[in-house]
Amino acid sequence: MSSKTIEEPARHIPLYGEYEVTVLGGGPAGIAASVAAARAGRRTLLVERYGFLGGMGTAAGVTNFCGLHANVHGEMRRLVRGVASDLLGRIDRLGGLNAPHLVLGKILAQAYDTAAYKIAADDLLAAHKVDILFHALGAGVVMHDERRINALLIETKAGRQAVRSDIFIDCSGDGDLAAWAGAPFEVGDNEGHLLYPSMMFRLNGIDPDKAGEAWRTIPSLMEQAVAAGTHRFPRKGAIVRPQKSQIEWRVNFTQLKRDDGSAINGLEPDDLTRGEIEGRRQAINAFEFLRTVPGFEKSYIVDLPPQLGIRETRRITGGYSLSGEDVLGCASFADSIGVNGWPIEAHVAGDVIFEFPPIPESRGFNELPYRMLLPQGIDNLLVAGRCASMTHEGQSAARVSGACFAMGEAAGLAAALSLSGNMIPRQIAVDKLQQMLKQQGAFIGRDQAVPEGL
Numbered sequence: 001m002s003s004k005t006i007e008e009p010a011r012h013i014p015l016y017g018e019y020e021v022t023v024l025g026g027g028p029a030g031i032a033a034s035v036a037a038a039r040a041g042r043r044t045l046l047v048e049r050y051g052f053l054g055g056m057g058t059a060a061g062v063t064n065f066c067g068l069h070a071n072v073h074g075e076m077r078r079l080v081r082g083v084a085s086d087l088l089g090r091i092d093r094l095g096g097l098n099a100p101h102l103v104l105g106k107i108l109a110q111a112y113d114t115a116a117y118k119i120a121a122d123d124l125l126a127a128h129k130v131d132i133l134f135h136a137l138g139a140g141v142v143m144h145d146e147r148r149i150n151a152l153l154i155e156t157k158a159g160r161q162a163v164r165s166d167i168f169i170d171c172s173g174d175g176d177l178a179a180w181a182g183a184p185f186e187v188g189d190n191e192g193h194l195l196y197p198s199m200m201f202r203l204n205g206i207d208p209d210k211a212g213e214a215w216r217t218i219p220s221l222m223e224q225a226v227a228a229g230t231h232r233f234p235r236k237g238a239i240v241r242p243q244k245s246q247i248e249w250r251v252n253f254t255q256l257k258r259d260d261g262s263a264i265n266g267l268e269p270d271d272l273t274r275g276e277i278e279g280r281r282q283a284i285n286a287f288e289f290l291r292t293v294p295g296f297e298k299s300y301i302v303d304l305p306p307q308l309g310i311r312e313t314r315r316i317t318g319g320y321s322l323s324g325e326d327v328l329g330c331a332s333f334a335d336s337i338g339v340n341g342w343p344i345e346a347h348v349a350g351d352v353i354f355e356f357p358p359i360p361e362s363r364g365f366n367e368l369p370y371r372m373l374l375p376q377g378i379d380n381l382l383v384a385g386r387c388a389s390m391t392h393e394g395q396s397a398a399r400v401s402g403a404c405f406a407m408g409e410a411a412g413l414a415a416a417l418s419l420s421g422n423m424i425p426r427q428i429a430v431d432k433l434q435q436m437l438k439q440q441g442a443f444i445g446r447d448q449a450v451p452e453g454l
């Protein structure tokens with residue numbers, strides 16, 4: 001990018017609306033946050049740059065929920081409930097939810113259809129009277145003073161507009177709003193390493209009988225192809241699994257890097273541009289290999305998603321940063337607002353490395369402290385989802401959908417409690433937040449019995 005600048009003249013910005021709670025970003029965290037705030041009776045707006053909800057889950061073609069479950073002393077349990085259960089029920093009623101499947105023989109994940117997710121999320125927000133503004137890109141903030149945000153600036157087809165709000169919740173995944181407001185943050189491991197992005201895609205036209213459990217054999221077929229010199233792959237740890245209709249499979253196979261081998265940075269427009277083009281090129285290379293797998297001979301790429309899948313960019317520095325040790329040690333916190341049962345899943349150069357808490361000795365999940373959602377220095381802002389306060393290693397686990405739903409639900413309810421108590425989110429009674437989350441069906445750990453079933 002050129003270092004030259006031009007001066008933008010000051011101008012009056014039309015006010016789109018005034019809300020009690022404004023949520024930026026409609027991924028798992030933003031969906032849950034907006035529903036929780038609106039359900040508590042607060043006038044709530046969700047602002048999303050695309051024309052649909054789901055975040056990386058739809059926009060990047062992830063099509064699979066991780067982190068809803070935990071391996072509790074060797075037994076699988078579904079721990080993330082609350083708003084997530086409502087959404088899953090709606091996806092299921094549309095016929096778009098797979099039964100949970102085992103990953104590495106140690107933990108469950110659950111695939112879904114993106115169209116069903118988008119429709120179910122629209123219905124969920126409508127049922128709770130959340131106002132939605134699609135095709136609106138958050139572009140900046142206007143501050144009341146150093147510690148309070150007055151308005152979010154958005155770019156729309158009708159030009160630049162502003163949204164005023166008492167409380168804002170940053171669920172942008174990239175911590176955009178928090179960064180514009182001046183909250184401190186980290187990027188990657190602070191030594192230039194970010195989790196590598198991937199371009200997901202889906203294949204259709206697979207012969208399910210012939211393909212069988214090909215996800216077990218594909219890794220060794222890849223090794224054979226590399227040894228024979230017929231193919232080269234950007235990473236090991238390829239995930240190729242069936243969707244609900246077994247003629248369709250999702251493919252998580254690619255890894256996007258710069259010329260120097262470091263990860264594409266999702267905050268850099270030139271990196272993103274290169275990542276999209278190179279991601280599609282890697283997808284077609286992966287497809288050429290997959291067509292050699294029995295059952296895949298007549299397959300075709302049915303979907304390349306709207307955007308490259310970004311796993312990690314900014315992580316806000318809050319009152320506590322969830323760490324890798326917290327994940328592996330199944331940490332407890334007095335101010336827990338939810339749980340994470342997903343292991344560390346580090347997307348490093350050329351590979352994906354999983355690290356689990358001890359099985360079956362451990363309870364298999366860590367609690368998520370409310371302080372993760374409270375950025376330093378800004379009083380009317382909460383941050384939830386993959387940009388919440390975590391270390392690089394902690395985020396490698398708790399960035400997945402399950403924990404993001406849990407954080408979002410807590411942030412939305414905390415915003416509502418702040419407004420009813422006429423106080424800032426940092427001052428609310430956390431025991432009241434915990435009690436209300438439990439009443440609304442969330443599992444937050446602490447003294448609660450671990451839920452039965454999947």
Ligand SMILES: Cc1cc2nc3c(=O)[nH]c(=O)nc-3n(C[C@H](O)[C@H](O)[C@H](O)COP(=O)(O)OP(=O)(O)OC[C@H]3O[C@@H](n4cnc5c(N)ncnc54)[C@H](O)[C@@H]3O)c2cc1C
Pocket residue numbers: 024025026027028029030047048049050053054055056057059060062063064065066067136137138139171172173174176197198199200252308309310311384385386387399400401402404
């Ligand atoms: C390739 C890949 C594979 C993955 N696999 C899995 C998996 O199998 N299971 C799993 O659970 N998780 C998986 N993840 C992780 C998971 O998808 C994300 O970490 C999770 O979606 C994060 O949720 P979030 O709500 O914090 O943010 P996001 O899902 O990133 O959502 C953020 C939302 O904010 C919007 N937004 C961002 N900036 C702005 C702005 N300035 N203005 C307006 N809108 C904005 C975005 O469009 C998006 O809708 C994967 C991620 C990737 C990239």
